[in-house]
């Protein structure tokens with residue numbers, strides 16, 4: 062049996078996990094650099110969890126300056142099997158107003174210049190991102206929201222922009238016309254790296270604004286986001302506490318294979334792999350190495 066351990070990555074306005082008890086903080090050293098913060102281990106009820114604020118304490122890290130590889134690697138080293146990412150986002154739809162939660166199931170990557178893979182020259186791998194969100198986790202997010210009477214929409218596409226500036230009106234109208242649901246600056250490469258690290262991943266997107274496409278509502282300012290992020294954070298804390306209370310002790314096999322994503326992904330012949338890169342990949346490749354793939 063594999064023990065399940067849930068990792069929560071908190072976004073804007075979510076810098077801790079209220080209700081977490083028996084807290085222990087650990088600075089995890091990663092060969093990929095500095096994670097955003099120490100990992101905060103604790104329990105809600107009988108369930109252990111690990112919390113990481115992606116912008117760091119005091120929101121010191123810009124979305125384009127976060128070391129996503131170090132964050133995901135640190136969670137992997139901590140034994141995390143499942144990751145829930147909590148993210149503030151703008152909305153492209155009238156029916157997704159500020160305060161609405163969305164259990165998104167697709168991502169579109171408009172970032173550039175970020176380190177978006179653990180792999181590369183010396184150890185090439187191509188994981189599938191066809192279904193980036195783990196359905197069991199998405200289901201748990203929705204069930205917890207319903208149990209807490211929090212409005213949530215199932216499914217939607219999150220477009221991830223580079224930032225840190227917000228979109229122009231032309232970009233915003235383009236994303237709306239493309240049919241995207243929400244926009245943020247952080248779900249990628251986080252989701253891609255979680256897949257490479259064979260951890261189930263799901264995003265709880267919390268709408269804070271209508272970006273800048275709306276003719277009757279002023280273009281988003283960060284002060285608006287932070288104001289609504291506070292009440293969103295209170296609801297997110299309740300949702301996560303409920304989800305943790307119902308979280309199984311044993312890891313449930315992911316029906317879309319998030320937890321075995323590397324089974325057929327590695328391309329470089331064993332004898333041709335770069336030993337230096339392999340050293341950095343020790344945590345990411347631990348499972349496939351153990352089974353001699």
Ligand SMILES: CSC[C@H]1O[C@H](OP(=O)(O)O)[C@H](O)[C@@H]1O
Nearest residue numbers: 072073124148149245246247286
């Ligand atoms: C503080 S406004 C823009 C900021 O909010 C979102 O953060 P996160 O995804 O970490 O909740 C967005 O992605 C930007 O980083």
Ligand SMILES: Nc1ncnc2[nH]cnc12
Nearest residue numbers: 149150151244245246272
């Ligand atoms: N409108 C927006 N664009 C990008 N990231 C955001 N995070 C919250 N609102 C956002």
